[in-house]
Amino acid sequence: MTSFQGLHLDPAIAAALAALGWAPEDPRVRDVVPTAARGHNLVMVAPPAPAYGGPALAGVLSRLAAVRAGGGEAARGPEDGGREAAGAGAALLCPAAELEEWSALVHALAGGAGLRVEAARAPARATRRLRAGGLDLLIASPATAALLHGRGALKPDALRSVVLAGPERWDDREPLAALMQDLAAESQRVLLVGDPERTRDLVERYARRALTLGEGPPAEPIGPVRTVAVPWGRRPAAIPGILEVLDPRSLAVWTADRSHHAALATALPAGDRSVGVVTGDAPPAEVIVAFDPPPAERLRQLLAAGEVVLLVPPGTEPYVERLAAPRRPLRLPGLLEAVSDSAAAQRAAIARAIETLPPDRAVLILAPLFERYDPAAVAAALYELWTASGAPGAAPPIPDIPATARVYVGVGRGDGATPDDLVAVLTKEIRVPREQIGRIELRESYALVELPAQDAERIAAALTGTTIRRKRVIARVDRGRAKPGFRK
Numbered sequence: 001m002t003s004f005q006g007l008h009l010d011p012a013i014a015a016a017l018a019a020l021g022w023a024p025e026d027p028r029v030r031d032v033v034p035t036a037a038r039g040h041n042l043v044m045v046a047p048p049a050p051a052y053g054g055p056a057l058a059g060v061l062s063r064l065a066a067v068r069a070g071g072g073e074a075a076r077g078p079e080d081g082g083r084e085a086a087g088a089g090a091a092l093l094c095p096a097a098e099l100e101e102w103s104a105l106v107h108a109l110a111g112g113a114g115l116r117v118e119a120a121r122a123p124a125r126a127t128r129r130l131r132a133g134g135l136d137l138l139i140a141s142p143a144t145a146a147l148l149h150g151r152g153a154l155k156p157d158a159l160r161s162v163v164l165a166g167p168e169r170w171d172d173r174e175p176l177a178a179l180m181q182d183l184a185a186e187s188q189r190v191l192l193v194g195d196p197e198r199t200r201d202l203v204e205r206y207a208r209r210a211l212t213l214g215e216g217p218p219a220e221p222i223g224p225v226r227t228v229a230v231p232w233g234r235r236p237a238a239i240p241g242i243l244e245v246l247d248p249r250s251l252a253v254w255t256a257d258r259s260h261h262a263a264l265a266t267a268l269p270a271g272d273r274s275v276g277v278v279t280g281d282a283p284p285a286e287v288i289v290a291f292d293p294p295p296a297e298r299l300r301q302l303l304a305a306g307e308v309v310l311l312v313p314p315g316t317e318p319y320v321e322r323l324a325a326p327r328r329p330l331r332l333p334g335l336l337e338a339v340s341d342s343a344a345a346q347r348a349a350i351a352r353a354i355e356t357l358p359p360d361r362a363v364l365i366l367a368p369l370f371e372r373y374d375p376a377a378v379a380a381a382l383y384e385l386w387t388a389s390g391a392p393g394a395a396p397p398i399p400d401i402p403a404t405a406r407v408y409v410g411v412g413r414g415d416g417a418t419p420d421d422l423v424a425v426l427t428k429e430i431r432v433p434r435e436q437i438g439r440i441e442l443r444e445s446y447a448l449v450e451l452p453a454q455d456a457e458r459i460a461a462a463l464t465g466t467t468i469r470r471k472r473v474i475a476r477v478d479r480g481r482a483k484p485g486f487r488k
Contacts, residue, residue, distance in 0.1 A: 008037035010062040012112030017058045020108065021258040021279045028052075031213050033059045039161070041189045041207045045214035047293040047323075048166055048194030048316045050094075050101040051256035056190055057092075058109055060161050063188075064089045064136045065113040067160070088118075088135040088154065090161035093176070095169045096141040097314050101232050102165060103139050108259055110137070120144045122461035127153040143431065146175030147462065149182075150429060156182040163190045164206075168198040169315035180206050194293075194319050218296035221325035225299075225308045228330050232313045235291060236263040241332035242309055243268075243275070248286035250274045254302060256292040264291070282306075293319055404438055405456040406478040411468045412445045421468050422447055430462045448478055 003024040004014035022029050028046070035042050036059025046052035067089065094102045103119035110117055120126035120140040129135050130153040138145075138154065148154035156162075156179050167173065183189075189207040193199040196216050203210065230238045239253060253264055257279060264277045282288050285306045293316050294302060302308045309330060312320050320327070369378050411417045419440040426432040426449070438450025451459055456477045463475035 007033045007059075008062060009033060009058060010065040010113050012114075013058050013062050013065065013109055016109045016112055017054060019258065020054055022054055022058075026055075028214065029055045032056050033062075035211055035213070036060050036188075036190060037062045039063055039188045041210035043191045043193060043196075043203055043207060043210045043212040045193055045196050045212065045216050047256075047295055048169060048319045049256060049292040049313075050098060050105050050165070051259060051292050053102070053163075053165060053192045054105060054109065054257055054259075056192060057106060057163070060090060060163060060188070060190060061106070061110050061113065061115060061137070063161065064115055065110075068115065068136060088130055088138040088159065090136065090163065091138045091140065091145065091154065091159055092163040092165060093140060093142050093145055093167075094165040095315055096143070096171070098166065098169075098232055099139065099141060105259055106137065106139060120148065122458065123147045123151070123153075124461055124465040127151055127465050130154055142170055142172065142175040145179060147429060147431075149175075149179050151466075154179070156180070156187075157184050159183060159187050161188040161190060163192065164202065165192045166194060166315065167191065167202055168193060168195045168318075173202070176202075194316075195322075198318075215295065217319055217322035221321075221323060222296060222299050222303065223324045224326045224328065225303075225310050225324040226328045226330045227310050227312050227320065227324075228332060229312050230332075235311050235313065236260060236267045238311060238332060239264065239267045239289060242287070242289055242330070244333060245330065246287055246309075248307075250285040250306075251276075251287045251289065252282050252285040252306070253277045253289045253291050254282045254294070254298075255279055256294070260291065293323065296323065299323060404450045405453040406448045407451050407456055407460050407463070408476050408478045409447045409449060409463060409468075410445075410474040411471050412443045412447055414444045415471050416469045417442065417447065417471075419447075422449060425463070425466055425468055426451075426459070429466060430459055432459060 004018070005011075007014075007024060007029070009017070017029070024030065028044075032042065032044055032055040036056045038059075042056060044053075044056050092102060092106065099119060099121065103117075106117055106119075115136040116134055117137045117139065118126050118129050118135050120138060123144055126138060126140065126144070126148055130138065130148060138148075140148065145154060149156065162180070162183060164176070167176075170176075189210060191199065191203060191207055191210070193203075194216070196203075196212070203212075228238055228242065243251060251274065253268070253276070255261065255264070255277065261277050268275050268277070276283075282302050282305045287309060288302045288306045289309045289311065290299070290302060291311055293310065293312075299308070310320060310324060310327075366378060409422060411421075419442055422440055422442075423434070423437060426437055427434055432451065432455075436452050436455075440450075441448040460475040460477050463473060466473055
């Protein structure tokens with residue numbers, strides 16, 4: 001702990017960083033932490049995983065903790081311009097698929113320092129907390145941050161720091177421009193990037209005089225490795241599948257930090273000394289699983305210790321392609337089972353149709369075919385027509401599996417609202433494509449809008465808190481029977 005003090009870290013945050021496995025003599029800690037803690041612009045190059053952001057975030061959070069402890073005055077230097085904190089003190093923008101990972105890392109670091117953190121999974125709650133001025137750090141995807149900015153809840157000119165996490169993995173960089181152009185010139189910019197070549201334009205535009213630390217992928221790939229494609233949140237659950245498929249005599253799971261060690265301890269067999277979890281140098285083992293994408297020098301060490309399996313979450317594929325070759329994909333148990341479950345669901349839907357739908361029209365059409373062909377062949381042909389995408393004469397979707405759902409919106413004709421008002425809010429604020437908006441039923445005190453069923457909950461949450469005709473609305477998914485398709 002004493003050695004962390006010279007790095008300008010808040011004591012609670014220093015303790016949390018140490019608990020995650022970072023040591024003060026680590027070059028990434030020694031160089032990155034004080035740069036971030038002093039409010040300087042920083043570009044940190046590291047493999048594309050939230051775990052590597054710990055030192056930079058510890059510095060940013062320590063700066064926020066010092067300001068909070070001083071009632072808005074402490075640790076304020078010329079880079080702050082004497083501004084009072086308002087709304088959020090800082091914002092961390094990350095890929096939507098990684099929101100939970102970044103949120104867990106920030107909470108692990110900031111919990112003991114008493115910082116107020118909000119991960120904006122939808123804009124409604126974050127809007128309220130930002131307007132109340134009750135946040136030290138907002139975590140959001142660029143699209144959600146753009147919504148909050150458009151509503152006037154997120155005020156870039158009041159931010160002391162902005163952290164852009166993995167911008168090369170963002171689906172859309174366009175929302176960033178409006179936010180960054182309103183950022184105060186003295187506000188700190190921290191970019192956590194995995195590929196400096198793909199983010200060169202962002203660095204030149206938003207952090208030109210930033211200190212750049214770290215290294216990207218190697219010039220030549222290293223290997224051989226095996227790879228497993230897996231969502232970010234299912235990485236611990238993938239380890240038992242690897243054990244089952246490869247059945248190694250010994251296995252080590254290497255991680256960049258200790259943030260997932262508790263989850264991994266639950267996933268691994270209890271009391272089996274042939275399996276373990278490590279940071280730093282991996283011991284010799286028949287199979288070594290790289291839980292996080294490793295840097296080049298770490299991959300070399302892992303390969304010297306055993307056969308390496310790389311977990312490849314969404315967005316890390318370009319880095320892994322440059323890092324390792326040859327690569328052999330490893331299919332885990334679950335895919336075949338998922339396909340089997342899907343087939344069972346389709347059989348159940350057909351059985352429901354047989355038991356509940358009137359058969360008269362279908363029998364009149366099919367009876368002549370049953371006389372000419374085997375009934376099983378007729379059924380197989382109908383199934384192919386039913387499931388073929390865009391096939392002539394394809395049947396409508398399976399009953400009770402609707403393509404659209406109706407969303408209740410608490411504003412109607414009595415409030416002066418029109419269908420155009422609803423379309424404008426959906427397309428401009430919620431960013432719903434116009435072609436995905438179906439029939440709008442406008443009643444006296446509310447409206448029902450047909451929207452894609454898979455997005456209905458998200459859209460309803462985003463609509464809640466918006467203003468239409470000066471009325472703040474509440475939206476929810478209507479639980480009545482949904483339509484099988486759009487009606488224009």
